[in-house]
Amino acid sequence: MPRGQVSLSLVEASVGIIFILAVTSVFVTGLPAPDHRPAQLDAYAGDIATVLASEPPRHADETRLAEVAATPASFQRERDALERRVTRLVPQNLLYLVETPHGSIGFRPPTGITVGTATVQTTGGPVTIRVWYA
């Protein structure tokens, strides 16, 4: 009783082709573009840190950031001036947070978003600058 049968080799070949095409389709549909925003945000944060760290202090200590991080009193005295300075420095589409050992200025970053970070060590402790896209 002869029956029309597809050759087993062809069946195997078609399964193999489906496998190969499955892999290929990943490349045809395109790999997701890598997210460059973290690198750009880190560059922004690093630039702000560099600028602030090499700025002269308003009253005492070595640099502006060292002055802010020195004591709670100096932080309270300088926070408004530093806030004005950082607000002027960061581009309009960014929000920022500057963390010092004696308190923070700026905004609280929302959870689950990309944040660029830079840390500067001063005599009073580390000062961390975070920026993110508003």
Added chain:
Amino acid sequence: MWGADAGRGIGRAQANLPAFAIAVLLVTSTASLSLFVVDGAFGAVDREPIERARAAGLAAALVDADSPLAERANVLNRSRLAGLDATFDTAFPSASALDLRITLDEEVLVERGTPTGGTSVRRLVLVADRDTRTIEPALSGSEQAVTLPRRASSVTVALDPPPGTTVTTLRVNDRVVLHDPAGLDGQYDVAISRFETARLAFDVSGPLPPGSVQLRYRPATTRKAVLEVTVDA
């Protein structure tokens, strides 16, 4: 199954040979086609990181403290920025062959080739502008001292004391920077710290009338700017 169909199976088995050949042909041609597609995909993906790396590297070199433009890290000199187009090819020979554009706050500083699209890297910089200020303090009384109104990194002291008066010592913030027992006269460049306010005190044998001391200093005024480097590789 092979055992049960042994009698008729001989003919089927022979017929399978061309089917097998076709199957191998199909699989290999599909595989090679896939390789072309994958190769093209990798070729397309590879472009952007190179562009990005070149743009980021050039931007980092421009704002670095050793950059020909920089006064210090992230602070660029305004006059050197204005002349960047002329000096760019010698300062950054590896980048001059690329299609690139460098802008400062939307103002095009350098353009090489015809960059269309491409990858951009932005950096925050300060643009420093220096203007020379001159003051001629009138020094009198027991404390012959003057405080520079602005911070600067150096001050030129021009001393022309009247006859009979000798200026022996100049102190900046209580540190002796110039001393000559026979008397200081002429122009002296004194390096001062830009991190503290400078107070210049003179040891003088008599009063110094106006005009006998001239201080020239170059305070920097900075403004914020965004430096954007676009590379279209």
